Structure formats: structure tokens, C-alpha cells
Amino acid sequence: MRDHACLMAAALVVPAIAAPAPAQIATDADLPPMLLEPPPPAMYIRASGLYGQAELEFDEYDYYDGFFFFPGLRYDADFDDTPGISLAFGWASFEIELLHFESDDEDDSDNNIFDVAFADAEVEATAVMLNYLVDIPPHSPVSAYLGGGIGVGYYDFEIFQRDATGTQTLMDDDSDVGLALQFLAGVRFEVHPQIDLYLGGRAFWIFGDDDIYVEYLALEMGLRFYF
16 A cells, blocks of 8 residues: 555656746847847927027128238137027937027127227027937937037127227128038936936037128037927
């Protein structure tokens, strides 16, 4: 009887030991990051504030001081405190952006030879840009971004000068629409699955008639909202 019970127990144990383990199904968590499919492109809107320096070159002329002749001189006005704002709608790596900045705080100017004191100076610009941006690395919680844009920009400026008697007169003013170009770079941080915080900078130009151009070098901080 005892031998019969031992045989029955052995018959139950041996198949359990010999049975192969069930196959495991691989999931996305088991795959290396490079084999995972990237998420589909998402639409987004973004908004940022900018702060930087604007520069205006205008009014080409020839100068003769009685001894020397200087052809093709240009006035150059710098605006050190120039705030701006940017709004954009994007999908994947492309976006359409509305950019605006203005300043009446002219800090330094010259005519390529000596400093010129303007009594007052104002400049503002608005542009609609088509941008292309690339994240490095893509689909990462923290990444750098690089990009550029091309579009159409409008600028408007007024320059006043004061003579020896203290009289203020309009020296030059102009407004025009021209080609706009820019380069952008910065760092993007994911603060929520649908919100990114980004810090960066840009160099922006508008090229107008008569070799007038407006340059804007600025730092920016903003948010990108995905939907």
C-alpha cells in the first residue's frame, strides 16, 4: 500500500517538473528605446515673451568734412531694451508664427565715423513666419531645439534730431514690408505630458527698400501646449 502511494506521488511530481515554463509576451516596457515607435505628430500652440536688442540701419549718404570724403555712410541706431511677443501654431516640425517687438529706448547710434545723439528714436516690427524646428534628441523629456524661419515682415521707424538751438526735427522715417529671416535655438523641458517649457534665443532680420534693415537679437521664454 505504501509503495502504491509513493508511485502515485511520483507520477504527479515528475510532469510538473518536466513541464516547460509558459512563454512570456514581450511588451513595450521590455523593448529598448530605439525599437519603440515614436508617438504620432501632435498639434500645438505656443506663446513666449522676448527681451533683447534691436538695431536699425538706414539713410545711406556721402560725407565730406572739408578734408576727407566718406562715401556710402549709414546711420546705425541701437535699442538695448526691446521687449517682444511671439504666438505660434504648429504641427510636427512646422509652425506658423506671429512675432512683434517695439522700442523707443534708443541707447547708442553712429554714422560709421562718430557718435550721433538722436533726440528721439522709435522702431517697431511685426512679422508672419513659417518656421521649421527640430528637437535633439526627439521624443525626449528634455531636448535641445534648432530651427529657422522665413516670412514677411513690416517695420516702422522714426528718428528725430535736435540742433544747436534745441529744436527737434524729424531726421528720417519710413515704413515698409520686406523679407524676414530668423534662426532659433534653445532647450525644451517637459513639465506635463501636454505642456513644454522652453528657454532660448533668436536672431531675426527684416530687409526693406533702400538697404534699410532691422535686426533683433533676443532671449525668450515660453510655453508650448499640445492637443
